[in-house]
Amino acid sequence: MKPKPRVHIIGGGFSGLITAFYAREAGFEVHLSEKNRWGGLLGTKTTPEGLVEEAANAFLWTAELERVSSVIGVPLQRTLASAKKRYVATDIPRPLAPRQFLPAVWNFIKAAVRRHHRPFPLETLTGWGRRVLGPEFTEKTLRPATRGVWGVSADQLSASLILAPMFQKKRERRKGSVSPQGGLQVWIDALVRHLQSQGVVMKIEDSRVTINDGFLVLATSWKQKADLLQGFSPMAAELYRQMRATSLTSATAHFARTGESAYPGFGILFHPDHRWKAAGVLFNDQIFENRGPHRSETWIFDRVLSESEAREAVLEDRARLGLQGSMLALRVTHAVEALPLYNTDHESLLIKLKGLTPELKAKHIYLIGNELGDIGLTSLGLRARDLVREMAAQAASEGQR
Numbered sequence: 235m236k237p238k239p240r241v242h243i244i245g246g247g248f249s250g251l252i253t254a255f256y257a258r259e260a261g262f263e264v265h266l267s268e269k270n271r272w273g274g275l276l277g278t279k280t281t282p283e284g285l286v287e288e289a290a291n292a293f294l295w296t297a298e299l300e301r302v303s304s305v306i307g308v309p310l311q312r313t314l315a316s317a318k319k320r321y322v323a324t325d326i327p328r329p330l331a332p333r334q335f336l337p338a339v340w341n342f343i344k345a346a347v348r349r350h351h352r353p354f355p356l357e358t359l360t361g362w363g364r365r366v367l368g369p370e371f372t373e374k375t376l377r378p379a380t381r382g383v384w385g386v387s388a389d390q391l392s393a394s395l396i397l398a399p400m401f402q403k404k405r406e407r408r409k410g411s412v413s414p415q416g417g418l419q420v421w422i423d424a425l426v427r428h429l430q431s432q433g434v435v436m437k438i439e440d441s442r443v444t445i446n447d448g449f450l451v452l453a454t455s456w457k458q459k460a461d462l463l464q465g466f467s468p469m470a471a472e473l474y475r476q477m478r479a480t481s482l483t484s485a486t487a488h489f490a491r492t493g494e495s496a497y498p499g500f501g502i503l504f505h506p507d508h509r510w511k512a513a514g515v516l517f518n519d520q521i522f523e524n525r526g527p528h529r530s531e532t533w534i535f536d537r538v539l540s541e542s543e544a545r546e547a548v549l550e551d552r553a554r555l556g557l558q559g560s561m562l563a564l565r566v567t568h569a570v571e572a573l574p575l576y577n578t579d580h581e582s583l584l585i586k587l588k589g590l591t592p593e594l595k596a597k598h599i600y601l602i603g604n605e606l607g608d609i610g611l612t613s614l615g616l617r618a619r620d621l622v623r624e625m626a627a628q629a630a631s632e633g634q635r
């Protein structure tokens with residue numbers, strides 16, 4: 235019997251772990267190394283005031299995510315009914331209402347009929363929005379929403395990169411946010427246990443690239459990929475070196491409850507031109523059940539702030555919103571250069587990187603990570619599944635099975 239092909243995955247954040255899951259499921263012999271902690275950016279702290287997520291606070295639901303979660307034995311909870319409402323703040327927050335979308339939807343349909351609805355190469359999100367959805371919707375909704383979600387102004391973002399999932403031919407159905415009770419750490423811990431039980435060789439070590447008899451998947455963040463690729467594809471390494479990233483500060487604050495919230499709902503996205511300090515805020519205890527006894531808010535800033543700066547900024551925006559309650563605790567997490575800057579330069583770099591895929595594939599090297607067009611965990615998971623399918627097809631065609 236032929237031995238199973240071996241795959242070595244470097245990087246044990248979400249991308250590496252989920253690639254290991256699919257690779258093991260496909261019958262590969264899997265070695266996974268992580269230099270720091272399993273889960274990478276992801277992590278949940280249990281504090282006396284309640285849960286604190288250090289990066290992502292939820293997945294987008296897909297049937298595939300539900301399947302993987304059930305294999306690793308973690309039930310997913312849906313959002314509370316109170317999370318339906320979302321706000322966009324120019325001077326004051328207004329709830330997002332379906333009627334605000336109607337003119338934009340109508341404009342989109344008209345553009346689609348003229349086959350003018352897809353982003354042009356190197357078009358910014360603001361440019362696409364004005365052209366396809368109309369200037370008013372772009373100004374009042376699209377620009378604040380994108381800053382709140384990506385931490386970058388829509389004036390810089392590449393429309394092709396941001397909207398790619400929307401124009402995919404076979405798009406997996408995504409339906410709302412989900413999270414395990416107890417936060418994302420519960421999911422990561424269960425996945426790690428599952429991989430161990432399936433015989434995945436897992437090591438905490440700072441790995442270098444060695445290619446011997448199998449496949450290599452680089453699942454580190456973009457910066458380390460530049461170093462790791464240097465000896466194997468100097469051109470790919472150079473493209474990685476040219477990538478730029480954004481830094482975010484996430485500040486989770488707990489407050490004493492003071493009756494009904496003035497803005498019941500998922501959270502608020504802040505317009506970039508209206509002097510708000512934050513890009514967005516999540517009202518955690520109104521999104522998922524059991525987030526602790528107090529009011530819990532996660533404030534996202536599109537820059538690095540010290541703890542005292544973050545505290546001041548949270549209190550200033552809260553005062554402007556008229557939110558009551560004394561702060562019980564504040565925990566600040568910095569995601570320094572953690573998310574790629576999805577601008578039009580990045581779009582050009584990814585086109586060039588795609589051109590190098592055959593060269594990397596010939597050397598049995600595969601790449602996964604949020605610099606490749608998939609910031610969200612659910613998209614990273616789907617990419618991992620497709621990557622493993624490709625790897626398995628390559629192994630089969632080369633007669634390694």
Ligand SMILES: Cc1cc2nc3c(=O)[nH]c(=O)nc-3n(C[C@H](O)[C@H](O)[C@H](O)COP(=O)(O)OP(=O)(O)OC[C@H]3O[C@@H](n4cnc5c(N)ncnc54)[C@H](O)[C@@H]3O)c2cc1C
Nearest residue numbers: 245247248249268269274275289290291441454569610611
């Ligand atoms: C504040 C914030 C909020 C977010 N919110 C959401 C959200 O609500 N929903 C969502 O879907 N997504 C969200 N995201 C995005 C999501 O969290 C990330 O895209 C995702 O976690 C990235 O995972 P990754 O494995 O690709 O990278 P990482 O988590 O960066 O993992 C890479 C790993 O590689 C390891 N590594 C590097 N070099 C080596 C080496 N030589 N040897 C071994 N290991 C190495 C690192 O130690 C690290 O653990 C958010 C991100 C941030 C920052």
